Amino acid sequence: MPETSIANAMRRPRGPRKKDAGDGLQLDAGAGNATGDAREVDTSYLETLLGYNARRAALTIIALFLRRMEPYDLRPVDFSVLTVVAHNPGVTSRQICAALDILPPNLVGMVKALHKRGLVERRPHPTDRRAQGLHLTPAGQRLHAQAQTTATNLEQEATHALSAAELQTLTALLRKVYRR
Helix, strand or coil: CCCCCHHHHHCCCCCCCCCCCCCCCCCCCCCCCCCCCCCCCCCCCHHHCHHHHHHHHHHHHHHHHHHHHHHHCCCHHHHHHHHHHHHCCCECHHHHHHHHCCCHHHHHHHHHHHHHCCCEEEEECCCCCCCEEEEECHHHHHHHHHHHHHHHHHHHHHCCCCCHHHHHHHHHHHHHHHHC
């Protein structure tokens, strides 16, 4: 059985399915009252876990990313694929899947959509006749340049509480975790 991809592991678990109105979880009568006297929830143990903290930080940045990339109609994974193609002209789909931990069937649809938008094109690979290399079109280059500037700015905004050295250390430590 193949390992679960990082992308699949990051997905939110689905909640229980709705049943009859009488079935399911009963909420505390005092929960969510309008008087504001609900006590604070203890998350101290969760805050000791790297995964919890990484996920919370990622969700904060992703929410900002989604808002800022909306004009470009780019999701995080689309931006990642465009960036890999921009920085590696002629990269193959297999290489992208390995670099970004994307399942091949998922990448096929993404590349198809980016191609349909006129952002990427396929060209014969210079050394492997079975493969095609991906390249940004001029429109893809323009969009990527704008999106990359936006991504850089939003990252700076999202991490403003960290010094440059702290950000560099955090990034290096996170890489150590996922690159094993």
